[in-house]
Amino acid sequence: MTREAGTPGAPVPDGLSEHLVVDGQPVAFAPGQTIAAALLAADRTSWRTTRAGRSRGIFCGIGVCFDCLVTSNGRRVRACLEPARAGDVVTTGPVSPDVAGVWQETPHRAGRRAPRRAWLAASGPPGPARLTRCDAVVVGAGPAGLTAANAMAEHGLSVVLMDAGERPGGQYYRHSVRGGSPEAASHRFRTLRADLDRHVVAGRIDYRPRHQVWTLERTPAPIPATAAVRPADPTWTVHALAEGPEPTACRVVAPAVVVATGAYDRQLPFPGWDLPGVVAAGGAQALLKGSGVALGGVDGRAVVAGSGPFLLPVATGLARAGVRVAGVYEASRARDYLRHARTLAWQPGRFAEAAGYARKLALHRVPYRTGHAVVAAHGDERLTGVTVARLDARRRPVAGGERHVACDTLAVGYGFTPQLDLLVEAGCDVRADAGGTPAVLVDDDQRTTCAGLYSAGETTGVGGASLALVEGELAGLTVVAAVGRPVEEPRKARLRQRKDRLRAFADVLDAVHPLPADWLRDVPDETVLCRCEEVPVGAVREAVRDLGSGDPRSAKLLTRAGMGWCQGRTCAAATAALVGRLTGSPPDVTDVAALARRPVAQPVPLGVLASLPDSEPTDATPADETSRGEVR
Template identity: 65%
Template sequence: MAEPAYDVAVAVVGAGPAGLTAATTMAGRGLRVVLLDAGPRPGGQYFRHHDDASADSYGVGFRALRSALAGYVASGDLVHRPRHQVWTLERTDAGYRVHALDESDGEPRPWATTAAALLVATGAHDRHVPFPGWDLPGVVAAGGAQALLKGSGVLVGRRIVVAGTGPFLLPVASGLAEGGATVVGVYEAAHPTRYLAHTRVLARHPRRFAEAAAYAGRLARHRVPYRVGHAVVAAHGTDQVTGVTIARLNADRRPVPGSERLLPCDVIAVGYGFSPQLDLLVELGCELDVDASGAASVRVDYDQCTSVDGVYSAGETTGVGGAGLAQVEGELAGLAVVAARGVPVEQARIRRLRARRAALRSFAAVLDDVHALPADWLAALPDDTLVCRCEEVTAGAVRHAVRDLGATDPRAVKLFTRAGMGWCQGRICAATTLAMTAQLTARLPSVEDVTAMVRRPLAQPVPLGVLAALTGVEDDPPTPPTPPSDH
């Protein structure tokens, strides 16, 4: 039987560390590749912060990837489509259909192509933890504060408190301080002593200690206090944040009564980790893994292949682990696609990459344990605190849906309260809604629960005119040369 016609061998969605590595890996071995990304330039949320002056290993690595990308684009082996927002993926007889909004000229217009295989590397977004006052102007995600500074040179405020949990707080705080802001302090909810239970894993990653020491040095130079075992319990203000209450946490990570301290500030940059961006993968029917906290990731095998044949995933979608792990997974996925297309690959290289992936996953598991949210982190949330800011759904409304209206799962809570139905489509409130429902119903979140909250037939906002014009969409297939036979 003849192979169905398709435009490219593989479409890569996302040009961050994983997608960029995968695309250049495949193009370098003769496959026809199209790389799509919503951003105007490659690098994703991580690498886009490295300019040509970056001398660290990450900056050097990114310049190498960017140079390879430029070379393959120039030779016609790879087509890079920046400012192309992929809003849905579908299976067809000819492979997979990729639908995107082409926003490269300002006016969105439909764009589509068909690929024999897909590699989804859509990364992650900030995980949000609600507290009284978190809906005030001036409360921002730590990732958003960094993106504005590094991407546009804009400070989110002049007097900033950085709080939450995880190593990401360190580069955010040091970047803001070096950018000219007064960083009132960094308040880490976890305690470093929790790392002592993982010394064997940590000993295999000495570079991480050097990175942490470098950030600590920058904070010390700017006289930024760093406090562990402390968390934000409330933000204050009327039309704008004017202050924040910080409290010391006990061994169970609950606020210690009487330890509260009010700090004047105009911005609170809060970071509690990241949530994988899974909507495109869920819509294709890819299986997920869900842990006891409700955190989800797409399930992949040794070759980064999902449960759907011909669909691969790499990077934060398979579990948040940082740029280094994303690159390793991107190369593994790229090599797997190459092998599936009948092109020989280096088995020794694959073995080394798999070993590196296992080591980096072990380190990521340590971070997940040390910086995990307590199981009952929402129990004391006041009823009038917003959970879903888009639809103005309060914690009390979620409790009412479960206790009084009979909701037994997050989907029912969503239908009763409209939590997750607003502009962000649950990206901000889904994790909280899941956790609160699990707590109130005394059961662990399931795959079905997570799927109900993250399933979005349209992964991105699409103008009605674009949907109406779909019947007239013409493919814009890349036409790189046929792969050479000696690859």
């Protein structure tokens, strides 16, 4: 039996399921599930080992951490992103030289030669990169990306909308092929989806799901434009990889690009956090919404921990799916909100939302504890329990305040980190909040510091779906005005006003739920900091104490923390916080930009890079029939 996508906890008769072959054995899956979801539904929490022999399965659940790598039909893929297809042949286990390359390692120790990696990737000859031009490109089809694309199409612009997911909606509106997500069932998303469908049918939006954008390239000289675009406008080339059984490269040229790539879970290390069964809070929700798989299953026992209001929908979603949630442990305290009563008064709906979650937790008898955190996870090959500790006013564990909680799933997250790879590499300025979390710098109308680049949603500072919807619409209207089309100024003024109120509320959340970096003082040296390179916390301490490392970048170079598969996305925040605490100098904007810089934002076959031609784009505005996506 497997779980039906979109109906968490509901069994699907085996006769209605399809099968893929994993390590020679058939594994059933429901339509729309990923390979990772199929493995988890079959009670496989781990399927590969690291070079040090640690078991790995799924962690981030959205393609950020690379823990869930498998080989599917001869290609190395992230199981949490790759759709399960009938007849696919999947192999698990350690990295295979004949598939993933040749690895060379030297023993790790700060101050000595860091591990040296040589990866000789094999890739077949790629086909020519499909090239299109349009008025604007939107990267990301979440709340911000959808509203931006719809706003531009509404005013007659031709738009290419690219997204890594199979279905529009991003993480917030994530849903399976059969629905099932409360957010996706909302009136707001149904309206967004209907508008997208209408614009796709009319040829105004070319929607391209499962497209991984890996870089933005500014074209030195303007390319002849359509009547809607002034020739003097700057031009950008968006490079992407269309995922599928045979990935293909594509390029889209436009004078305007709106980047709405969202964010991913921010983490702090603790002993055992790399055990199978420990997952990011966002990963637990992504599996539930997108594949209908509740981690642990109806007989499982889960703990939800970390900081921020996002823990509430994760816990209630798991409980609704039949998982026994043993507790929600919030590092901050509710009374901290009292210092921001004036700002909160402008958001009465938030109180009703919080009360709704409280009722759901009470209905399922889920205990909710503030001022507590998970400080250790236990188990051998998989999670069996956690240690929960009471925190003091500085959010550090209080000695003698620990207790053990049995569980087989831990969903953990300390807020979110914006996905800035494309923007930083393009040259956009960034800012850092008081806790060192980065965000791209934008003006009142969502323009970045690079002409022709705009950004909306979590990339401008984590603020939730409501703020992302407003910023996306505002960005879209700003692009419309930039190409000379008339825009309703009162509409933009209302959006700016609402944005300011929502941003003020987001600032309150940042203040109440900061990254509790002070507790890193007590984390044991042997605790894994960088999951990819298996760099321990002690190596970074040694780099600062004995080798003169004074900033996160030098610590990275001395220890290889952040130089593995995920390129620091998972450990960068914790590394920066640890170095800042050890040196007494919190990370500044320069540190933030350095940690977010990744020349290639997504995995790209070497053959694709070698095949990039220096050719002029063909005019394909509106989107031609060969490149037009279909909303599914």
